[in-house]
Amino acid sequence: MSIMSYNGGACIAMKGRNCIAIASDLRFGIQGQTVGMDFEKIFPMNDHLYLGLTGLASDILTVSERLEFHIKLYELRENRKISPKTFLSVLSNLLYEKRFGPYFIEPVIAGIDPKTRQPFIASCDLIGCPMEPEDFVVTGTCATQLYGMCEALWKPDMQPDELFECCSQALLNAVDRDAGSGWGAVVHIIEVGKVTTRRLKARMD
Amino acid sequence: MEFSIGFQGDNFVMLATDSAAVHSIVMFKQDHEKTIKLGSNTIMSITGQSGDTTQFGEYIQKNLQLYKIKNGYEMSTHGMANYTRKQLADALRSRGPYQVNSLIAGYDKNEGCGLYFMDYLASMMKVPFAAHGYGSYFVLSILDRWYRPDMTKEEAVTLLKRCMGELKTRFIVNLPAINVKFVDDEGIHELPPITESEYEKLTL
Numbered sequence: 217m218s219i220m221s222y223n224g225g226a227c228i229a230m231k232g233r234n235c236i237a238i239a240s241d242l243r244f245g246i247q248g249q250t251v252g253m254d255f256e257k258i259f260p261m262n263d264h265l266y267l268g269l270t271g272l273a274s275d276i277l278t279v280s281e282r283l284e285f286h287i288k289l290y291e292l293r294e295n296r297k298i299s300p301k302t303f304l305s306v307l308s309n310l311l312y313e314k315r316f317g318p319y320f321i322e323p324v325i326a327g328i329d330p331k332t333r334q335p336f337i338a339s340c341d342l343i344g345c346p347m348e349p350e351d352f353v354v355t356g357t358c359a360t361q362l363y364g365m366c367e368a369l370w371k372p373d374m375q376p377d378e379l380f381e382c383c384s385q386a387l388l389n390a391v392d393r394d395a396g397s398g399w400g401a402v403v404h405i406i407e408v409g410k411v412t413t414r415r416l417k418a419r420m421d
Numbered sequence: 422m423e424f425s426i427g428f429q430g431d432n433f434v435m436l437a438t439d440s441a442a443v444h445s446i447v448m449f450k451q452d453h454e455k456t457i458k459l460g461s462n463t464i465m466s467i468t469g470q471s472g473d474t475t476q477f478g479e480y481i482q483k484n485l486q487l488y489k490i491k492n493g494y495e496m497s498t499h500g501m502a503n504y505t506r507k508q509l510a511d512a513l514r515s516r517g518p519y520q521v522n523s524l525i526a527g528y529d530k531n532e533g534c535g536l537y538f539m540d541y542l543a544s545m546m547k548v549p550f551a552a553h554g555y556g557s558y559f560v561l562s563i564l565d566r567w568y569r570p571d572m573t574k575e576e577a578v579t580l581l582k583r584c585m586g587e588l589k590t591r592f593i594v595n596l597p598a599i600n601v602k603f604v605d606d607e608g609i610h611e612l613p614p615i616t617e618s619e620y621e622k623l624t625l
Contacts, residue, residue, distance in 0.1 A: 222542075223544065244544070244546055246540065249557070249558065249561070251538060251546065251548070251551065251561075252538070252546040252548055254546070254547075254548075255546055272542065272544070273540070273542070273544035273546075274510055274513065274540065274542040274543040274544040274545075276544075277506065277510070277543070277544065277545060278510050278543070281507075317514060
């Protein structure tokens with residue numbers, strides 16, 4: 217029994233042409249038992265910055281609450297929206313602070329830079345090692361399945377509708393091969409000035 | 422072996438817990454109260470390590486009472502649940518974590534009724550129905566099938582009796598009685614304990 221797979225969950229973010237997609241499943245379980253089917257693992261930090269977290273549910277709530285606190289204070293002090301790259305540094309620092317007693321989470325960041333309007337995705341491990349790839353990031357109990365699906369389906373410069381299809385299919389088919397994730401899915405498509413949220417019709421098992 | 426269950430109905434929330442206080446093979450008390458009152462319209466059932474249950478429960482209860490004295494009004498159900506979760510999460514990585522599972526049921530003028538499931542690891546979720554303990558393995562599937570969000574209080578009690586009937590048939594531990602409480606806009610109502618003779622057989 218691993219702490220990271222105690223509650224189950226999956227999260228994915230993909231880059232498109234001036235847009236990003238971030239999606240997660242909705243299961244909240246305690247080992248084999250499913251307790252909730254409405255546990256969204258994606259938290260909006262502001263209009264253009266979304267954070268996805270997988271791992272231990274208690275730490276998902278704690279870290280998202282702590283980060284929201286940091287970001288609100290940042291916006292009050294600096295009087296501007298935080299850029300995704302800076303947010304990644306804040307998150308990485310928060311996680312490394314607990315290097316020898318870490319939060320059992322794996323975060324995924326998806327955002328649009330407020331100044332340059334460029335899409336940005338990144339992820340970390342549980343002690344804050346940052347990673348900024350050009351294509352997609354995946355975390356969760358079915359990470360391997362997600363890697364496979366994304367590698368097969370992703371291509372550069374997708375428009376928002378195509379990106380939505382790609383992200384949804386990658387997530388749905390990966391969680392169907394994992395007992396710890398699933399029970400519904402939610403996808404957010406973030407473009408400049410617009411966020412579209414959709415719940416997917418998924419296998420409820 | 423401790424069992425607690427809660428579900429939301431038509432403008433009320435019902436919370437029930439078993440009433441046995443056990444230590445090793447001895448039953449200390451058969452009519453032990455495992456639910457505490459957090460406010461005029463909010464209750465919390467706490468099961469788990471004995472000692473931790475009382476300490477944590479009373480700590481939360483008194484601090485929420487202090488909030489009411491300081492600010493002049495009670496915290497909302499959502500606030501109480503989040504406050505409880507934060508205390509549990511802070512204690513988790515400290516010298517003395519609390520090993521308690523809880524269900525918080527409350528009524529708010531603004532939000533209506535709410536039921537919050539909370540784990541001993543401080544994971545929390547707002548749910549229509551929930552259960553803790555080994556009994557949850559049997560009872561959650563029954564609730565998946567027969568729970569409706571618009572149940573009346575009588576239908577809720579019937580469903581609860583059927584859940585207990587299922588536990589009587591299939592659970593090795595005998596639960597002699599359960600304490601039931603309702604929360605609605607008028608406050609907290611306690612029903613007389615439901616004893617073994619009243620458990621109903623589940624019929625299709």
